[in-house]
Amino acid sequence: MIINSGRPTAPTGGDRWQKVVSEAYFPLDTECRNRADFFGEMDRWSLGVVGLSRIRCDGVLYRRRRRHFLDETESSLLIAIPENEEVQFSQNQRLTSCKPGGFIVERSDAPYEYWHERRNVQFVLKVPSASVRARIGPSERLGGLAFDARQGVASYFLSSLRAAISHIDQLDDAAREAAGNHLLEMLCLAIRSDNRVLDSNISSIRAAHLHRAEQFIRENLKNPELSPKMVAEACGISLRYLQQLLSESDQSINGYIRERRLNRCNEDLRAGGHGTTVAEIAYRWGFADQAQFSKHYKAKFNCTPTQTRKAADRYRNPM
Structure with a gap:
């Protein structure tokens, strides 16, 4: 069966x-x-x-x-x-x-x-x-x-x-x-x-720095003040070296941070908010400007945050 x-x-x-x-x-x-x-x-x-x-x-x-x-x-x-x-x-x-x-x-x-x-x-x-x-x-x-x-x-x-x-x-x-x-x-x-x-294509020292930087970014995504300078200082490396570490993503450091925030927002929107608004989800993951959040979200996912939430609701509660 x-x-x-x-x-x-x-x-x-x-x-x-x-x-x-x-x-x-x-x-x-x-x-x-x-x-x-x-x-x-x-x-x-x-x-x-x-x-x-x-x-x-x-x-x-x-x-x-x-x-x-x-x-x-x-x-x-x-x-x-x-x-x-x-x-x-x-x-x-x-x-x-x-x-x-x-x-x-x-x-x-x-x-x-x-x-x-x-x-x-x-x-x-x-x-x-x-x-x-x-x-x-x-x-x-x-x-x-x-x-x-x-x-x-x-x-x-x-x-x-x-x-x-x-x-x-x-x-x-x-x-x-x-x-x-x-x-x-x-x-x-x-x-x-x-x-x-760990990425075997880079040295163990660079891999350790990259791991530390990625971990710091993950742990501080909810902080709207998170910045490249904050990441570099926390990891004890220069801004230029930090950008080199993240060069595989073909993004600036701010772009790297923004993409991970967008992914977490998308995750929460698809999971259902149980009363949480789109604005609250955006703020939870460090977006202080709702208009900028919606703009970047639509550019990445080709739909608005509200459309994502409605589609997820239809999937969980089909007619």
């Missing part, structure tokens, strides 16, 4: 399963040994901007091809967490495996293959790439990385996920959104604590 958001539907084999996973995540191709008799079921929950699902299915290969995302304007990350069987994954010229007790990061904006040979149970988080970038910087280097979650903050992340699932039926929308935000923060902390996330 396939379960979608708590509503059972009749199983129809591999073709139906491909449709279910494509609707839950993004377009994918699937391959399995016996398409007619394929078994799969899925539970889905919405936790604000975070999507959470639990999959039980036979052995299958998922293939994300370039044609699947050529016209997509937003990218996502899938966090796959196997519970019973080892899974294999290939992306970014990385071929890796992940056993129960770990998780794999999958990028939606690059081709990949993901497979397991026997029936498996898995949890899957779907998070906007922009939400991850706002917390840990560029997400391009994450695709294909497997993380050991048997200890440290990664272990706490998995424990938090299982705790959320065990209580999810008793949570209202506001509590689910809070749970989603917590999982997102723990996920990013777990990823950031891994040394492989």
Whole structure:
């Protein structure tokens, strides 16, 4: 049986399963040994901007091809967490495996293959790439990385996920959104604590300076007085050197800060405000000028903040 958001539907084999996973995540191709008799079921929950699902299915290969995302304007990350069987994954010229007790990061904006040979149970988080970038910087280097979650903050992340699932039926929308935000923060902390996330193309000293600057910006986004000079002084580096560190973004330092503020505002707008106005969200993330916020927001997302909120409300409450 396939379960979608708590509503059972009749199983129809591999073709139906491909449709279910494509609707839950993004377009994918699937391959399995016996398409007619394929078994799969899925539970889905919405936790604000975070999507959470639990999959039980036979052995299958998922293939994300370039044609699947050529016209997509937003990218996502899938966090796959196997519970019973080892899974294999290939992306970014990385071929890796992940056993129960770990998780794999999958990028939606690059081709990949993901497979397991026997029936498996898995949890899957779907998070906007922009939400991850706002917390840990560029997400391009994450695709294909497997993380050991048997200890440290990664272990706490998995424990938090299982705790959320065990209580999810008793949570209202506001509590689910809070749970989603917590999982997102723990996920990013777990990823950031891994040394492989540092950019291997720059020296360890520059990587440390870049990490410190990005972290200071993330921690002070809500401060409307945040400035390039403040970042440079906090990191003990010059303004010129700071700009060199952030040169990969092809932006000024102010532009870099503004983009991360816009991403956090977009995240809050899509999650629902529970009475919070657009102006309050903008101010929360350091925008003192509402008109400038709306201008920059529309330039980045090709819609107004109000349109984003209305579209998210329609998605959560379809007619």
